[in-house]
Amino acid sequence: MSPELIRMIASSTLDTLYMVGLAGLFGTLIGLPLGIFLATSQAGELFAAPMANSLIGVVVNATRSTPFIILVVAIVPLTRLIAGTSIGTAAATVPLTIAAIPFIARVIEAAIREVDHGLIEAARAFGASPLQIVRKVLLPEAMPAVTLALTLTIVSLLGYSAMVGAVGGGGLGDLGIRYGYQRFMPEVMLTVVLVLIALVQGVQTLGDTLARKLDKRRIRRH
Template identity: 55%
Template sequence: MIAPDLADLLWQGLVETAYMVGVATLLSGIGGLLVGVLLIVTDRGGLLAAPRLNLLLGLAVNIGRSLPFIILLVAISPFTRSVVGTTIGTTAAIVPLTVSAVPFYARIVEAAFREVGRDVVDAARAMGASRWQIVGKVLLREARPGLVAGLTITVVALIGYSAMAGVIGGGGLGDLALRYGYQRFEDDVMIGTVVLLIVAVQAVQMLGDRLARRLSHR
């Protein structure tokens, strides 16, 4: 049996983690999709070929992906404060979570689009489809399984990042594990947070895999 106080702590940590990851997933999903589309359409031979812009955008994405999350937390703290007014708490943690996930998902989006057959795009062009019709009705539609699978990977990564946000008082299960499990040597809290994180990752992965399989069969 789990003690009532421990159950309350774990539930609060789970709710805070779900809030952080949920909002960050929404924002990074939209941002990563937009950046991924820009990477594809501005590439050489793309629908809006702009090699220099593509190079700069790719460089920015690579820089964003290369920074360890724990360093990013500190590095963008002035930006976080300017956006939400503080660098502590669950809402503040959403900012670095989103900033770290956008370039991560953008590369996945780019890879998913590249898997769409060139002949499909050429056929749409031959039928008179506009550039943005090709993006919306061809690339996005054909790449849906890869986009969903990539978003699933991104959510799993965000769950791990949210735990690290506890280092700066970001709340959630990571903060709970740090304050009670590590600093106070309460092993039951540490074990509980680890179990909940494992369950959350497994649930997200299973749901994402199932949805990706459904979309790939349509």
């Protein structure tokens, strides 16, 4: 493999990390509070608002049900409005973020619902406000599951980032299509796949390690 191709692979890897990093950050900033609300807003819960819960749930499910490649094409006007263009790594961050938000919301909701309901009732008995219960009970207790959920999100975004290469999104997917597929260079395609596997493995290992360290139940057992 020529030095030029090595340089392009390194550059594309950085572009992929940039896209996934920004999408993961913005997706978490919006998806985390959304997931908390979905987990605490049914009838009789901390922030009871069943109608809002149902409405948001429908929107989240509809977005999650849309195939990612269709979502990318469908929101091109929004992408142009936000990023000023519909191609390149900056533009690709927009659909990646929109795809990440409902995914994060649902996995965060599931993580929060795993918390023992008795802890919530105990906090209520001590006079804790709903926000205090979220900050001091739900989030700390759910943190291992939240960490694993966010890890899963990043892994999924790595796969999505390769898909946006098909529509000029840049990154490793774009490199694999333009050189590995269109120019019949299988060594480039193989390298792209290996780099993506290494990134996924690294993210998963890091997420698993953090989740184990944050698991208070495991610490208490020891």
